[in-house]
Amino acid sequence: MDREMIVDAVSKRFEDGTTALDGVSLEFARGEFAAIVGPSGCGKTTLLRILAGLEEPTSGHVELAAGGGRRDHMAMVFQEQSIYPWMRVRENVAVGLHGLGLALAAARAKVEEQLDLVGLRAFAGAFPHQLSGGMKQRVSIARAFASERRVLLMDEPFAALDEQTKIGLHGELLRIWEHTRKTVVFITHGIEESVVLADRVYVMTGRPGRIHARVDVPFSRPRDVVALRGDPEFGRLVVHVWGLLREGMAA
Numbered sequence: 001m002d003r004e005m006i007v008d009a010v011s012k013r014f015e016d017g018t019t020a021l022d023g024v025s026l027e028f029a030r031g032e033f034a035a036i037v038g039p040s041g042c043g044k045t046t047l048l049r050i051l052a053g054l055e056e057p058t059s060g061h062v063e064l065a066a067g068g069g070r071r072d073h074m075a076m077v078f079q080e081q082s083i084y085p086w087m088r089v090r091e092n093v094a095v096g097l098h099g100l101g102l103a104l105a106a107a108r109a110k111v112e113e114q115l116d117l118v119g120l121r122a123f124a125g126a127f128p129h130q131l132s133g134g135m136k137q138r139v140s141i142a143r144a145f146a147s148e149r150r151v152l153l154m155d156e157p158f159a160a161l162d163e164q165t166k167i168g169l170h171g172e173l174l175r176i177w178e179h180t181r182k183t184v185v186f187i188t189h190g191i192e193e194s195v196v197l198a199d200r201v202y203v204m205t206g207r208p209g210r211i212h213a214r215v216d217v218p219f220s221r222p223r224d225v226v227a228l229r230g231d232p233e234f235g236r237l238v239v240h241v242w243g244l245l246r247e248g249m250a251a
């Protein structure tokens with residue numbers, strides 16, 4: 001498989017002396033869905049911000065196989081709400097189109113298409129306060145996919161949602177991803193979530209974060225996110241990742 005991005009020995013030490021990351025090396029293949037799990041405070045968000053080019057590593061570097069500036073190739077879905085409360089749903093999605101230089105009609109069509117994919121067409125004219133938490137995260141996802149960036153960086157996008165909404169969104173996210181096959185880096189605390197979604201799960205240690213293990217997820221695509229949970233192999237893999245996480249925290 002073609003390479004998308006290389007993370008080479010990235011460390012991050014903040015000015016106050018906190019070392020968040022210590023020698024993180026990873027390689028993402030084009031079109032792969034990678035998940036990163038790790039204990040709270042181990043540097044996951046810091047790593048994602050470095051991948052996005054929003055933060056500089058203290059040492060090491062990140063390289064895109066395609067070359068060029070990283071910011072132009074990355075779309076990010078944040079841990080906390082990241083849609084604008086004063087904009088309607090369709091305007092929030094259209095933010096993702098900035099810089100693409102689309103004509104107005106093409107931009108409108110693109111926004112409609114994304115709203116359809118996340119099932120929010122009927123809410124195009126609504127404001128965020130009129131939406132549920134799950135619907136707001138769907139707006140963020142629609143915006144990220146609309147942007148046509150090569151790489152999608154997602155930082156616990158579903159952490160604040162109830163289990164039922166979350167599982168629904170797993171299905172939606174995978175359906176949209178199958179459609180576009182962007183490279184996804186998905187950060188989560190949820191072991192089950194990581195195994196449901198990803199081709200590869202990276203397990204981080206406690207702070208300073210290092211990569212403790214890499215687990216390949218063998219399930220075929222497209223995946224049925226509900227049926228998969230009943231597969232004994234799924235249960236086995238979840239327990240395996242839990243074990244690695246515990247081991248990593250002790251390391």
Ligand SMILES: Nc1ncnc2c1ncn2[C@@H]1O[C@H](COP(=O)(O)OP(=O)(O)OP(=O)(O)O)[C@@H](O)[C@H]1O
Pocket residue numbers: 014015016018019020038039040041042043044045046047079207
């Ligand atoms: N700008 C900053 N200045 C100083 N320390 C920071 C800064 N940003 C993060 N840190 C510290 O770096 C460490 C890693 O933080 P980070 O947000 O990356 O963790 P995380 O793995 O995303 O945690 P969580 O799972 O709780 O979201 C923490 O100890 C945090 O306090």
Ligand SMILES: [Mg+2]
Pocket residue numbers: 044045046079155
């Ligand atoms: Mg975080």
